[in-house]
Amino acid sequence: MMIESNYEEYESEENINAVIVKIQDEKYLIEVEKVKEIYVPGENIVPVPLSEKSIVGVINIRGVIYSIISLRHNIYAESIDYGLNEYSRILLLEWGNLNVAILVDLVIGVREFPLSIFKHQGTIVKTNIEFKFIKLTGVFQEDPLILLDLDAIIQPYIKSFEKIGGKKGEVTTPSVLEKPKVLPKKPKKQAKPKKSIKPRKSDEESTVIIPQSPKISSKLPKASANLKVTLSDDHKDILKEMGNIGTGNAVTALSRLIKKKIDVTLTDVGIISFDQLAGQFGGPKEKVCGIFCHINKPSQSTILNIFEMRPLMHLIATLAGTDSKIEPNKVKTKSDLDEFAISTITEMGNIMAGHYASALADLLETKIMIDIPEFTMSTAGELGDFLTQELKSIAELVIIIKTSIKISDLKLKGMFFLIPDLTTLKLFFKKLGIENTLVI
The missing domain is CATH 2.40.50.180 (CheA-289, Domain 4)
Known part of the structure; x- marks a missing residue:
């Protein structure tokens, strides 16, 4: 026709x-x-x-x-x-x-x-x-x-x-419910949750948030300059649990993709100065691959995955199969990768970031839009220096939500970071009913 x-x-x-x-x-x-x-x-x-x-x-x-x-x-x-x-x-x-x-x-x-x-x-x-x-x-x-x-x-x-059926508001109860994991250690007037957090089930089928149009940017989220932020213990507990939920969802998707068991450590939350940033990624000379995915809506944040380079290249070679001709032990820079390997890394980043963002969207009852992932291959020191330069002009400190993972079969270690800007933090706490959220 x-x-x-x-x-x-x-x-x-x-x-x-x-x-x-x-x-x-x-x-x-x-x-x-x-x-x-x-x-x-x-x-x-x-x-x-x-x-x-x-x-x-x-x-x-x-x-x-x-x-x-x-x-x-x-x-x-x-x-x-x-x-x-x-x-x-x-x-x-x-x-x-x-x-x-x-x-x-x-x-x-x-x-x-x-x-x-x-x-x-x-x-x-x-x-x-x-x-x-x-x-x-x-x-x-x-x-x-x-x-x-x-x-x-x-x-x-x-x-x-x-x-x-299937009208909005008609919600069936899942067969397994977990108790909310986020509860403040000590009730405080300035940070009293109005509703608890229900983590996603670990065995839930994967979802992928739609990326916006593929405009790749190497810039990290902007924030107001010269801000000093103080988080209470309750704020940190909330952010840790958000990191656990997001990483748990992303790791479940990654585990299904690679068909391997993945061990996850507890999430840590901190406000660090820029001279401490490079130390978050291991030794300064360690070769790593950093996969960035920027969240543009409802605010500006970055999901960052850091993996040891050589074990990751072995994983990518396995996932890409015969389509890719890379030699994992010889890969030193991005130029050593073929288009199939690049596509595999990007898709892996898209799956992990999408599932991480999807879990946060469910938790906050909002829509989150992410960009197409991009990645870099360098030493941990160079990656830390790059992030320092990108963020130092817009803030004095950076808030990170960090979770480490380990895939024993592949001898692969990695880290998930959620780096929110101040607007995003305020949105998180507002959505979760936290009053008097931040001391600035």
């Missing part, structure tokens, strides 16, 4: 941020603002008896039931195969009072597109999808683009979903 562009909306906007998904051989765009989360379904989808064929089933995600629509079945109505495999993803949507998800064959990534590419009348795109499901069409760098109309796709299912 040939579709002609019909641009009618977004006249005042310059760009559109979209998730790029794939169904069989065709690519489609879904607006990021409509998507809450991208989730790996695994084998957790439960079929619904007597439902329409294009309704895959339901899934319980952190106690919330989502009804899942097959985008493949909407495009290829004759197909009874949902195409579920290791690459399948479900997109959890922001959709009124309904908990709705869409199953796609593959999520390629997230990208910002200029709206001008949709404005040219007469753009013709060949596609298998029905015209009623198309919002806009265009061409970008010779590739045809189809922006999906989610209203048209979801509207026919609303009555079915109401029968199935």
Whole structure:
């Protein structure tokens, strides 16, 4: 079917941020603002008896039931195969009072597109999808683009979903609940929690927060200059538990990826001066790989993973398989890596940061957006010096939430850091009901 562009909306906007998904051989765009989360379904989808064929089933995600629509079945109505495999993803949507998800064959990534590419009348795109499901069409760098109309796709299912359930607010109790781990040691007037923290279950299926458009920045989060912050014991307890929850979620995802047991130490929280920063990463001459992922919404923070270089390269070579030709013992700099190894490190960083951020988002009941990860390979001393230079011009001290991990089978040690700015800290404590949060 040939579709002609019909641009009618977004006249005042310059760009559109979209998730790029794939169904069989065709690519489609879904607006990021409509998507809450991208989730790996695994084998957790439960079929619904007597439902329409294009309704895959339901899934319980952190106690919330989502009804899942097959985008493949909407495009290829004759197909009874949902195409579920290791690459399948479900997109959890922001959709009124309904908990709705869409199953796609593959999520390629997230990208910002200029709206001008949709404005040219007469753009013709060949596609298998029905015209009623198309919002806009265009061409970008010779590739045809189809922006999906989610209203048209979801509207026919609303009555079915109401029968199935899955309205917002309808939350089922998970089969296993852990007691909240965060409780203040001593009740204090200036830091009295209004609600406790419920950690995510360690065996929960993985989620990935959608990265924003891939604009890579080497800058760390900015904060107000010349700030001195004092954390009470209760504040530190809260931050430690947040670090435990975030790292626990990220480590679970990493363990599934590499199929190895990972040991985790208790999280430590500290306010350190910049001359102490390099010492956080081991000896100054130790070769390490630092994977950065910046959180841009709701504020500015950085998730940083540090790994010993040589054991990590052995892990990357194993994960990349025959696609990568790197020799782990000979890798000294980033230039020694091929594109498959680079892609594997980036994807590993994306999975860990996404799961870490997802756990924090659940805890704080907010949406968190992260950038595409980037990484550097250097000595621990050089990495510490780099961070010092990046942060020293904007603050006198840095707050770090640090958790160490160890993979015995690979002789690999690593550290997770969450480096929040002051605005993020205030948001954390406000969301958790902590009064009189910080002494500045």
